[in-house]
Amino acid sequence: MIVRRLLLLSCFVVCVQCKQPNILFIVADDLGWNDVSFRNPNMITPNIDRLAKQGVIFDSSYALPAGCPSRSAFLSGKYPFRTGLQHVGIQPYQNVCLPLEITTLPQQLKNAGYSTHAVGKWHLGFCNLNCTPTYRGFDSFLGYYNAKEDHYTHDSGQFYDLHDDQRPAWEYQGKYSTFFFTTRAQEIISAHDVNTPLFLYLPFQNPHGPVEVPSIYSDLYPNVVNNGRKIFSGMVTILDEAIGNITQTLDDKGILQDTLILFTSDNGAELLNYGNNYPLRGSKHSLWEGGTRVTAFMSGYGLQQTGITYKGLIHAIDWMPTLIGAAGAEQVLGMDGINQWDAIRMNIPSNRTEFIYNLDDFEIPSQGHAGIRVGDMKLLLGYPGTFDGWYTPMNDTTDTPVYEMVYNPSHPDIPARLFNITADPTERNDMATTNPDIVKDLTSRITANRKLMVPAKYPTDDPKAKTIAEDNGGVFSPGWC
Numbered sequence: 095m096i097v098r099r100l101l102l103l104s105c106f107v108v109c110v111q112c113k114q115p116n117i118l119f120i121v122a123d124d125l126g127w128n129d130v131s132f133r134n135p136n137m138i139t140p141n142i143d144r145l146a147k148q149g150v151i152f153d154s155s156y157a158l159p160a161g162c163p164s165r166s167a168f169l170s171g172k173y174p175f176r177t178g179l180q181h182v183g184i185q186p187y188q189n190v191c192l193p194l195e196i197t198t199l200p201q202q203l204k205n206a207g208y209s210t211h212a213v214g215k216w217h218l219g220f221c222n223l224n225c226t227p228t229y230r231g232f233d234s235f236l237g238y239y240n241a242k243e244d245h246y247t248h249d250s251g252q253f254y255d256l257h258d259d260q261r262p263a264w265e266y267q268g269k270y271s272t273f274f275f276t277t278r279a280q281e282i283i284s285a286h287d288v289n290t291p292l293f294l295y296l297p298f299q300n301p302h303g304p305v306e307v308p309s310i311y312s313d314l315y316p317n318v319v320n321n322g323r324k325i326f327s328g329m330v331t332i333l334d335e336a337i338g339n340i341t342q343t344l345d346d347k348g349i350l351q352d353t354l355i356l357f358t359s360d361n362g363a364e365l366l367n368y369g370n371n372y373p374l375r376g377s378k379h380s381l382w383e384g385g386t387r388v389t390a391f392m393s394g395y396g397l398q399q400t401g402i403t404y405k406g407l408i409h410a411i412d413w414m415p416t417l418i419g420a421a422g423a424e425q426v427l428g429m430d431g432i433n434q435w436d437a438i439r440m441n442i443p444s445n446r447t448e449f450i451y452n453l454d455d456f457e458i459p460s461q462g463h464a465g466i467r468v469g470d471m472k473l474l475l476g477y478p479g480t481f482d483g484w485y486t487p488m489n490d491t492t493d494t495p496v497y498e499m500v501y502n503p504s505h506p507d508i509p510a511r512l513f514n515i516t517a518d519p520t521e522r523n524d525m526a527t528t529n530p531d532i533v534k535d536l537t538s539r540i541t542a543n544r545k546l547m548v549p550a551k552y553p554t555d556d557p558k559a560k561t562i563a564e565d566n567g568g569v570f571s572p573g574w575c
Contacts, residue, residue, distance in 0.1 A: 114207065114291040114421050115395040116353040118344070119413075121168070121295075122333060122389070123161060123215060123302035124378060126363025128370040128487065129330055130389055136489060138314055138331045141338030145355060149393025150438060151403045157361050157410040158452060159378060159385040159461040159479055161241065162217045164360040164410050165297065169198045169218065169230075171414035171429030175453040175543070181550035182460060184219050186240050186251060187559035189575040190551045191219020192230070197426045199414045200231030203293045206423035209233055211282050213275050214297040217241050221559065221575035228259055232295070235259055236278045239570055245271050245299060245306045253563040255570045262569040270308060271299045276336040280343040288349055291421070297360075298336065301329035303367040308332070320488040326368035351395065354420055356413065358390035365496050370487040375521040377496075380479025381451045381462030383521055392438060396420060399441040406444025407467070408434055450543055456550040458501045466540050470516040473526075473536035475507040484520065510537070 131137040132146055157164040162183030163174035170192060174180040177193055184190050192198070200210040212232045219225040220239040227235035236258050243250035246268055256263045266274050279296055286292050300307075311328030318324040337357075344350040362385040363369025365377040376382025390408075393400075408416075411431035418425055419435035432445045451465030451474075462479035465472065483497040502508070510533050512526040526533050558574035 113352075116292040116344075116349055117203070117208075117294070117417055117421065118340070118353055118355045118394075119168075119293070119295045119417065120337065120355065120357045121165070121214070121297040122357070122359045123297070123299055124361065124364045124367065124369055125301060125330065125333075125359035125389055126369040126371045126377075127374050127384065127387060127389055128372045129301070129363060133389075134370075134487070136315075136318075136487065137327060139334040141334045141341065142357070145337070145341065145357065145393040146391040147401060149355070149391050149400050150397060150441070152390040152392070152408055153403050153405050155358065155388055155390035155408045156386050156449060156451075156467075157358065157388045159361055159380055161215075161302075161360040163452070163461075165215075165217055166192050167410035167431075168360075168413050169200070170196045171199070171411050171426065171431035172196065173411055173430045173450055173453075175450065175547045176430065178548040178551035180452055180454045180547075181456040181552045183241050184217060185552075185555065186253075186570065187555035187557075188219075188551075188553055189221045189556050190553065191221060191225030194224055198231045199417065200293060200295065202231075202414075202418055202423060202426055203291075203421060204231050204233075206291075206418075206421055208291045208293045208421070209286065210293045210295075211235075212295040212297070213237055213278050213282070214295075215241075215299055215302075216297075220570070220572045221556075223260070223572045226260070226572055234282070236263065236275070237297075238299075242302055242304070243299075244304060250570060252560075253568050253570045262567065262571075270306075270332075272332050272336050275299070276339055279340050283340070283343045283347055283349075286347070286349075288347070292349075292353075296340070298333055300333040301326055301367075301369065303364065305329070305367055318489045320368070320491055320493070322368040322493065323488040354395045354397075354417075355393045356390075356417065357393075358410075358413070359388040361385060362388065365481055365485060365494075368488055370485065372486050373484065373520050375482065375484055376479065377481040377485075379461050380481050380499075381465040381474055382478060382482065383515070383519060385462075385479060385481075386451055396435075397439050399439075402441060404438060404441065406434075406437060407446040407449065408438075408444060409446060409449040411449075412446065448539070450540075453540070453544060453547050454550060455506070455547070456552060457503060459506075463506055464540050464544075466536050466543075467515065468536055468539065470514050471532055471536065472513045472515045472521075473533060473540070474511040475537065475540060476509070477501045477506070478511070507537075512536075
């Protein structure tokens with residue numbers, strides 16, 4: 095009888111582990127390390143806090159120093175320096191997109207039987223129709239192609255940039271994006287066939303600039319004197335409200351308990367738009383921890399230990415193989431990322447011991463030239479990126495001046511800066527001069543990775559892109575490459 099019960103229990107465990115969960119992948123745009131209330135009590139993010147504290151908060155989760163490179167890593171499992179997307183980000187008139195030969199995360203999940211949907215920001219190229227979301231593995235897409243746009247008008251520079259699949263979505267002009275992105279996500283969940291696993295990718299616009307939000311959200315921060323920080327804080331809170339509404343819809347549908355939720359920022363906060371990374375050094379557009387060490391957590395289905403902070407190293411390139419692992423699907427060959435699913439769900443040591451922050455030989459490498467982490471040690475070579483310094487939130491001050499680094503093209507790998515990130519996470523103690531052997535070893539690893547580097551794909555603007563937009567009624571549209 096005991097043996098039979100053990101066999102039944104074993105079969106139950108196997109069946110549970112083999113079940114394909116629904117996957118909700120939420121990306122916050124330019125959310126800082128210090129912009130959530132589980133780190134900063136001045137912020138109002140109760141839904142993010144609840145999910146994080148019921149799940150696994152990642153203490154050492156890294157992304158790239160800007161959104162386009164991070165998004166390419168999320169959906170390809172490859173370092174951007176190996177796909178040519180390591181420099182700044184794809185601009186509106188460039189003939190560039192995530193290489194078409196790459197199998198994306200939604201494509202692989204679709205192969206495994208998932209229904210796949212994207213709502214929000216794309217920023218992986220659109221010069222050709224085959225570069226756009228519904229040709230890269232998503233069943234549907236509501237969102238915008240470029241890096242940024244007005245939250246109400248949905249103009250990105252000169253042209254309109256909001257699309258429902260391939261159709262220009264003019265009906266949302268004048269409406270705040272977080273509201274209708276949330277509504278679309280809820281509609282997808284409500285209409286979903288529960289017999290099919292769901293992958294819902296939600297790369298929200300908030301809190302990326304321009305700094306705009308309905309006043310009822312900024313008014314929740316009466317003690318914040320700086321108007322920019324006040325509005326930014328409201329942008330975070332409306333994002334938090336959206337996440338609460340979406341998870342409530344999952345619950346109403348009866349599938350919340352079967353859903354794995356991954357939340358991450360795409361990079362550190364943009365200081366010029368009032369985000370905050372304190373006590374970390376630097377910001378978005380830099381290889382300092384404030385630009386690359388991001389707020390992230392996982393919650394929901396399959397996690398065996400919850401209510402914990404996970405200290406192991408995780409990189410943006412790991413999310414694709416990790417989510418494929420959680421889905422029980424076949425991994426894609428050639429990824430740089432590592433499947434961290436067992437490490438996360440069972441709270442065992444990370445499978446990652448090192449990673450590349452970025453490699454960019456473009457002149458000027460505005461987001462940082464070269465950086466590597468191996469174990470506790472971090473090495474930066476040359477220009478570390480645009481912004482440096484340590485900044486507290488601008489709650490009760492005028493705009494704080496931001497310190498910008500100066501690029502030296504004559505000596506791109508100089509100086510070398512070395513930090514023990516475990517002992518010195520705020521990067522205040524440069525150890526390079528006293529540890530030349532470590533600098534030499536880590537430099538050799540950077541050199542080895544440079545042999546794999548694809549030159550940055552950052553061409554001059556193609557005038558045909560503007561012509562195509564004008565011919566399509568003033569809407570950014572594919573079809574010029």
